[in-house]
Amino acid sequence: MGVIKDRFKEKADVLAAEIKDLLKEHGSKVIGEVQLAQIYQGMRGITGLVTETSLLDAQDGIRFRGYSIPELQEKLPKAEGGSEPLPEGLFHLMLVGELPTDADAQHVTSVWQRRSHVPNHVFATIEALPVTAHPMTQFVVAIMALQTESQFAKRYAAGMNKKEYWDAVFDDSMDLIARLPRVAAYIYRRKYKNGDHIQPNGLLDWAGNFAHMMGYQDESFKELMRLYMTIHADHEGGNVSAHTTHLVGSALSDPYLSYAAGMNGLAGPLHGLANQEVIKWIFELRENLNTDLPSKEQIAEYVKKTLSEGKVVPGYGHAVLRKTDPRFTAQMEFGKKHMPDDPLVQTVWNIYETVPPILQSLGKIKNPWPNVDAHSGALLVHFGMVEYEFYTVLFAVSRALGVLASLCWDRALGFPLERPKSVSTRLVKKWLKGEDEIWGD
Ligand code: CMX
Secondary structure, eight states: OOHHHHHHHHHHHHHHHHHHHHHHHHTTOOOOOOOHHHHHTTTTTOOOOOOSSEEEETTTEEEETTBOHHHHHHHSOBOTTOOSBOHHHHHHHHHHSSOOOHHHHHHHHHHHHHTOOOOHHHHHHHHTSOTTSOHHHHHHHHHHHHGGGOHHHHHHHTTOOGGGHHHHHHHHHHHHHHHHHHHHHHHHHHHHSTTOOOOOOTTSOHHHHHHHHHTOOOHHHHHHHHHHHHHTSOOOSOSHHHHHHHHHHTTTOOHHHHHHHHHHHHTSTTTTTHHHHHHHHHHHHHHHHTOSSOOHHHHHHHHHHHHHTTOOOTTBOOSSOOSOOHHHHHHHHHHHHHOTTOHHHHHHHHHHHHHHHHHHHHSOOSOOSBOTHHHHHHHHHHTTOOOGGGHHHHHHHHHHHHHHHHHHHHHHTTOOOOOOOOOOHHHHHHHHTTSSOSSOO
């Protein structure tokens, strides 16, 4: 077995034993109560999942294995000459639960370099789609084409013992993560750069190589990709992309099937697609007002217009967070360091000063503060990546790190098929009249 696989298995065996004892002793403890409204309203606030890789706090934001984003920026290994964390290090942290050394992160880089070959039929499958197809459609179709490579699917068909599920999921996850930058960069160059593809550079780290294959050689852009891939990787287990990957994986669908399912969820405008919606909205705002730097008054007017048309202000609000998203703040810091005078970046900051009080004044929005998607596009545009329909693909490549690390844990801990109980409104009405029990079988 590889070094990381060994370490993972060792940790997983310890935790599996702990969970067994924990459930034996405390399994019947009540962890919360469920109100009728919650089952009609997106299950907000219901604790019903275990995710080991990260935990979201409404006030403090995301922590990966207990570490905040600023802590990760300080403690995770960096590329030579760089100051942003390597996503390889974050993956190690999420998977093994320990901060990696520089050598550990380099090891992950070399494993992913070794496993990054993408078979030709995947490119042929992408080519079979109209070039006009949305990049997320091309991306998910490509993942499905890659599924022919699943070790899990092959081993399951050959009668794999359930004790080995984790091992096959681990191998598929590493292969899939390794291949994603090549697939995503291929889609980018196909759609926006006349199919003028760029070969991988075997000396670069995962995110740096991704930037290179998309055609961005600027060191600062590579740094942005390292930061971007780190902060978008995981957001505990209940968000649509993580939950879907976990749910589909619980049916023993292999990692390719599970991840593709999750990414179909990420492609929704209330989730990952919001990053393209934000920049589209700002471009429209600038075009409408015929200025590169709209005033705060002009922004306020435009926000009110958006709301009056029954639309959401993209990049604002969150189902769990109740403060400014630390992922927004990390990107704002990057902007201050690398491009403080960029008018688009300044517009994002002006929007940040303008939108929250307006949303708050509506009285119904639980979180008027910006989320991760409010900032990301402006940084990309600064480097010339103006093709905003591609942004969710960047998010998807990063999200693979969290959801696939979690999938490894799901199988290593032997989590069963996920199958919550649902009710009909007919039953609810009967239950309210005392004519039936709501907790049937
Ligand atoms: N603009 C306008 N209205 C908003 C809003 C926003 N940014 N955020 C929430 N609301 C509205 C909701 O639509 C809802 O309205 P109705 O009661 O009329 O249906 C009301 O405020 C209450 O919503 P909430 O409880 O505060 O928020 P939810 O947990 O239901 O939804 C989210 C969370 C993210 C879907 C929502 O805030 C939103 O649509 N934001 C804009 C899209 C966005 O940025 N998504 C990205 C999230 C991060 C990610 O996953 O990448």
